[in-house]
Amino acid sequence: MWEMRELPEPKVLEPGEWDEWYGTLLRAFGGLGESAEERELFRALTSCERSLGVWDDGRCVATAGAYEFRLTVPGGASVPAAGVSMVGVSATHRRRGVLTSMMRRQLDDVRAWGEPLAILTASEPAIYGRFGYATAAFGLHAEIDTSRVRLSVPAGTDDVRLRYVDPGAELEACEAVYARTVSRRAGMLARRPDWERLGLLDPQSERGDASPLQCVLAERDGEVTGYTRFRVRREWRDSGHNGQVVLQDLTGADPVSEAALWRFLFGIDLTTSLKVRARPMDEAWQHLVSDIRRCELRVRDSLHVRLVDVGTALEARTYQAPVDVVLEVEDAFCPWNSGRWRLSGDGKGAVCVRTSDAADLALSVRELGAAYLGGVGLASLAGAGRVRELRQGALAEAAVGFGTATAPWLPHGF
Template sequence: MVTVASETTGPASELRVLRPDEWEQWYDTLLRAFGGVPEPDEERALWHELTEYDRFLGAWDGDAVVGTAGAFSFRLTVPGGTAVPAAGVTAVGVAATHRRRGVLTSMMRRQLDDVRQWGEPLAVLTASEPGIYGRFGYGAASYQLAADIDTARVSLSVPDGTDDVRLRYAEPGDVVRECEAVYARLVPERPGMLARHRPAWERVGLLDPESGRDGASPLQCVLAERGGEVVGFARYRVKLGWGPSGHDGTVILKELYGLDPAAQAALWRFLYDIDLTSTLVVRGRPVDEAWLYQVSDIRRCLLSKRDQYYVRLVDVGAALAARTYQAPVDVVLEVSDGFCPWNAGRWRLSGDAKGASCERTTDPADLALSVRELGAAYLGGVPLTALAAAGRVRELRGGALTEASVAFGSAVAPWLPHGF
């Protein structure tokens, strides 16, 4: 138990691990922090099932919950394909009645201490308000793409072999095993992807409350097959519409995965060609997908990009040694970390595409940066050179910045496949 000192006048709060009999009250407090809109019963039940009680915290003022935070246990793909233990920070909220009393800071403090004790070198999150988490050492490490594609005017060129892929409809709930097998094969190929180690996570992609459809159809699914093997799938909804000139329907993509370029192209082409529709709405996709280079008119895709993953190195040495580097690197990093001081100091990182080591050193530093910048660069999607141009990384040895920036990069953009 931790007592949270108040930053302003008012009662202190008690911070403790969540108990199963407290979940309903705890979750109601979380929902109120996010506007108080009730969730559908099936969604609430799923998050209840996914709760890992020994990893979730509640802050209490008497018999009232005033703060919530949790950390799912994940395995996260890092550059090189290794799945690294990571804490998926989630459900962070503070009651509006208890703002500016140190509740959030105390939860972040306790949580990162716990993550370190659990031996997990990384913590990751998605931020409802990006300005909050930088002070706790989280850096924006990946971005997601959105598009509203005018499929009536944008055509798609596809690679050889696309016509060899057979598509068939399936009920989403009937083909979960086949879809999860495709997903699992893709997890090692892209930094940021999460291994779904609990069956309940498979159902996140199947959530389909009527209240969330905004007039669109129930969730639909199409499988891509070749030689009797499932090589991809797409889950989507269709929202029909009619204007003065005729149909004006929209396809709303929820998920799409393909094991190879032809499977992916077959699924994208299918979504383009659905009858009575002229717009394909795409959200939360990788920024380097092939379809971006297959469309006839990129301007009519109305692209936008926004932040996605935030990464925090809880153990700098273990985290940097867990990934590989796309070019040889031997660099001494001077790391500042005011919130987790065990990370502060000099670290020698030596590595290449086969592996790496990262150990304490007293040698002169080559680069100086905070743990926040290390988090931003960790998955290979944010160049250290860009952070240096922003004044957030200092080069202390000539040539060290370019060497490290190239090494930290990834040939495939990092991406979070689903929220948590």
């Protein structure tokens, strides 16, 4: 009888192994090739010392990486977070514990690096729950019938000047606008060097039948206050034009700059629809449109969060109302988090320490991850049986405290 061999433990990636390692990842996601531009960028973004591979008989069979990010949390602090990505297992080595061994090693490493959070976007969300990850932020998708939907823009929008620019030539100005907005919304990432290039990738494989990437700047009083990047897909029918605008990015430093950019996208000649992906759940344009039904809204999971160090993570954020609760946390995969934690916090700061006091709420580290950025309510999780109230009134207190004025949002994948 054939006997399955035990595979080696994951090891840190050596720079000379990157090509084979990355090829294994691409094959795990279907084997489609990438442009030289894409490949060069992801090579530059890869930190080999933060990447893992599993090798069997001299061949790479599994991959995982952890980018070094800083994530905005409620209150505006920028907190170290491991951006888990590049995760793939060869089809020949599935169901052999390979992924579990990589997740085990990776979370041990993240803890050793002193990073209290791990985050990811999931190709298959069901996979990562067993490792303590939970959806903490969602993205809003829409396909807006711009031939029928109109915008009612705020006063001052007409004062915004718009102009077409070369996307690459004005990258620095766009990044300055983005940097101004990072602290305003939980879930946003402070971009490290080379990450600004991600928004300029424009391979033919991503365009389909749409135009190359286009960019328009918004300016007020001579200052760049917003930008949008998009493509235009032309289509002609017997009845006339039926083109579509495909939005990639839109960032504004103030409401009127954002409104001016949305109005521009709605009004591009020879188009009748605007395709929007992964925007903030509470973005203002939804209240400017004349007919929300014709915007065909859809919701999809976006950012998944895992608390690697419960105490440090809960202390890093603020709470919109005073909270003083004892949390009984269960964490089978990272047992150092299990036990009782007293969280005391408000809008100015928080303290979270071990305690032997009676618990007020019982939940797993997944529920903490889901609620951490304020995008998922503890009361909603309790309604699903995922949070248990042990002291009357503790759930309402914690639910209000963990909430946020704005929905968390991940501005781009990784």
